[in-house]
Amino acid sequence: MSFSPLIRHLIDALRGLPGVGPKTAQRMALHLLERDRDVARHLAGALATAMDGVGYCSRCRTLSENDICAICADPRRDATLLCVLQSPADVWAVEQAGGFTGRYFVLKGQLSPIDGMGPEEIGIPALLEAVERSDVAEVILATNPTVEGEATAHYIASMLKPRGIKVSRIAHGVPLGGELEYIDGGTLAHALAGRTPIL
Amino acid sequence: MSFSPLIRHLIDALRGLPGVGPKTAQRMALHLLERDRDVARHLAGALATAMDGVGYCSRCRTLSENDICAICADPRRDATLLCVLQSPADVWAVEQAGGFTGRYFVLKGQLSPIDGMGPEEIGIPALLEAVERSDVAEVILATNPTVEGEATAHYIASMLKPRGIKVSRIAHGVPLGGELEYIDGGTLAHALAGRTPIL
Numbered sequence: 135m136s137f138s139p140l141i142r143h144l145i146d147a148l149r150g151l152p153g154v155g156p157k158t159a160q161r162m163a164l165h166l167l168e169r170d171r172d173v174a175r176h177l178a179g180a181l182a183t184a185m186d187g188v189g190y191c192s193r194c195r196t197l198s199e200n201d202i203c204a205i206c207a208d209p210r211r212d213a214t215l216l217c218v219l220q221s222p223a224d225v226w227a228v229e230q231a232g233g234f235t236g237r238y239f240v241l242k243g244q245l246s247p248i249d250g251m252g253p254e255e256i257g258i259p260a261l262l263e264a265v266e267r268s269d270v271a272e273v274i275l276a277t278n279p280t281v282e283g284e285a286t287a288h289y290i291a292s293m294l295k296p297r298g299i300k301v302s303r304i305a306h307g308v309p310l311g312g313e314l315e316y317i318d319g320g321t322l323a324h325a326l327a328g329r330t331p332i333l
Numbered sequence: 334m335s336f337s338p339l340i341r342h343l344i345d346a347l348r349g350l351p352g353v354g355p356k357t358a359q360r361m362a363l364h365l366l367e368r369d370r371d372v373a374r375h376l377a378g379a380l381a382t383a384m385d386g387v388g389y390c391s392r393c394r395t396l397s398e399n400d401i402c403a404i405c406a407d408p409r410r411d412a413t414l415l416c417v418l419q420s421p422a423d424v425w426a427v428e429q430a431g432g433f434t435g436r437y438f439v440l441k442g443q444l445s446p447i448d449g450m451g452p453e454e455i456g457i458p459a460l461l462e463a464v465e466r467s468d469v470a471e472v473i474l475a476t477n478p479t480v481e482g483e484a485t486a487h488y489i490a491s492m493l494k495p496r497g498i499k500v501s502r503i504a505h506g507v508p509l510g511g512e513l514e515y516i517d518g519g520t521l522a523h524a525l526a527g528r529t530p531i532l
Contacts, residue, residue, distance in 0.1 A: 137425070140386045140398045147379035150372035151350075152364040158352065163383070164422045165351040167396055171384045173349035178380035180346035184362070185370045185377070187339045197366055199339045223363045226336070 141167070193264070195240040195257065197222040205229075205237060212236045214271040218261065218290060220244055220278060228276070236274070239264055244282040245289060253289065262293055272300040279306045279324075340366070392463070394439040394456065396421040404428075404436060411435045413470040417460065417489060419443055419477060427475070435473070438463055443481040444488060452488065461492055471499040478505045478523075 137145065141163060148159035166174040190196065191203035198204070205211060205225075215236025219225055225238050241256045253259065265273065273294055277283035291301045307325035308317055317325075336344065340362060347358035365373040389395065390402035397403070404410060404424075414435025418424055424437050440455045452458065464472065472493055476482035490500045506524035507516055516524075 138387070138396075138398045138403060140383045141396060144379045144383040147372075147376040150369060150376055151361050153357065153360070160425065161352070161422075162350050164396075164420075164425075166380070167383065167387055168421065170349060173346075174380045174384045177346040177349055178377040178384070180343045181365070181373045181377035181380075184339045184343040184366065185373045188337070188366055197337075197340060197363075199337045204337060221363075222367065223360075226359065226363075 194225075194238045195242075195260070196225045196238060210235075213269050215274065216265065216268075216270045216272070217274045217276050219276050220283065220286075224276065241277070241286070244277055244280070244286040246282045256286070258290060258293065261290065262297075265294065265299060266297070270299065272302060274302050274304060276304045393424075393437045394441075394459070395424045395437060409434075412468050414473065415464065415467075415469045415471070416473045416475050418475050419482065419485075423475065440476070440485070443476055443479070443485040445481045455485070457489060457492065460489065461496075464493065464498060465496070469498065471501060473501050473503060475503045 144163045144166075145156070145159045148154055148162050149156065151159075154162070188197055188199045191198040191206055192201050193206040194203060196203055196205070200207070212235045215234075216239055217228065217234060217236055218239050218241065219228070220241050220243055222240055225240060228234050228238075239261050241258070241261065243251055243256050245251060245253065245256060264270075273290070275287040275290055277286045287303055291303075294301050305328060306321070307328055308314065308321065314322065343362045343365075344355070344358045347353055347361050348355060350358075353361070387396055387398045390397040390405055391400050392405040393402060395402055395404070399406075411434045414433075415438055416427065416433060416435055417438050417440065418427070419440050419442055421439055424439060427433050427437075438460050440457070440460070442450055442455050444450060444452065444455060463469075472489070474486040474489060476485045486502055490502075493500050504527060505520070506527055507513065507520065513521065
């Protein structure tokens with residue numbers, strides 16, 4: 135036998151969630167049907183509302199349900215410091231780490247000519263415009279330390295330097311709590327090259 | 334900062350899914366918002382439809398969107414063989430294993446006086462009634478091999494035996510592909526006690 139159509143449909147829909155395979159989807163469907171119908175109805179509502187209500191901040195381009203997101207709208211944030219990231223998830227990660235008091239600009243990914251992602255596609259012209267129109271004194275490039283992320287950072291730096299903007303790149307090295315023995319060679323080489331004086 | 338209210342609400346709702354913690358819920362919310370809004374809308378619809386449309390089969394009590402489920406409605410299933418299980422998930426598991434051609438009866442869990450689950454609560458009177466009203470010749474007890482599952486099986490057997498119904502229990506022993514070295518003692522003792530002659 136197979137599941138009845140509505141259950142089959144629910145299992146298939148749950149598989150659309152990232153990291154959810156057939157077994158997990160089946161377990162979720164059963165759990166919701168047998169124990170948590172209210173939770174499921176609540177989730178259905180939250181999904182529909184969020185998909186229709188959440189857009190992008192017109193200033194920093196992170197996910198936001200208002201035209202200007204809470205960070206851009208906060209007058210206490212330092213308008214002279216702009217952190218450039220690849221995705222809204224990165225904004226959340228930096229915010230959750232705490233300590234950064236500047237503002238953000240979110241690119242739509244990273245330069246990747248092979249995937250058709252050029253400067254236009256990822257929003258670099260909009261970034262340059264945003265920098266020109268504001269009081270930004272320093273741009274911190276926090277794209278991923280991958281080949282594409284580095285290329286993106288270098289491209290942006292090359293565009294901003296001539297405009298007299300200070301440009302920096304976040305530090306890459308051994309993560310806190312990491313053991314040298316288990317760190318990959320690339321990271322270790324980066325950490326050595328980027329050494330800073332102490333005392 | 335924190336997430337905007339709609340995103341926060343979506344993340345909280347996703348945590349209602351079994352096995353989904355805060356990090357996973359955040360990842361799912363972001364994935365849906367950034368990449369798969371149609372998938373999310375589809376999931377919202379499937380959840381709402383399934384929660385309202387799926388009930389229980391009035392005959393075997395498994396999850397079903399019709400009054401009589403597809404298995405109970407199938408005339409090719411052997412009506413003399415009834416397999417008693419603890420949950421709809423167990424029906425799915427047996428069906429997916431294949432080979433069983435009889436019908437099912439799904440209890441609402443297992444006897445557990447400490448949780449207030451007596452024979453009434455888990456549906457044993459309904460099971461006895463279903464057996465009496467039908468042509469069932471053999472009842473196969475497939476409750477879990479736990480203390481409560483065994484108690485449930487023994488209780489049902491004690492109610493059916495006087496009525497002249499053949500009652501059997503599924504075999505417990507070393508699982509296929511299992512290595513003796515890694516099997517727990519209880520299972521091993523069970524496997525030895527339940528040995529069957531070969532050749």
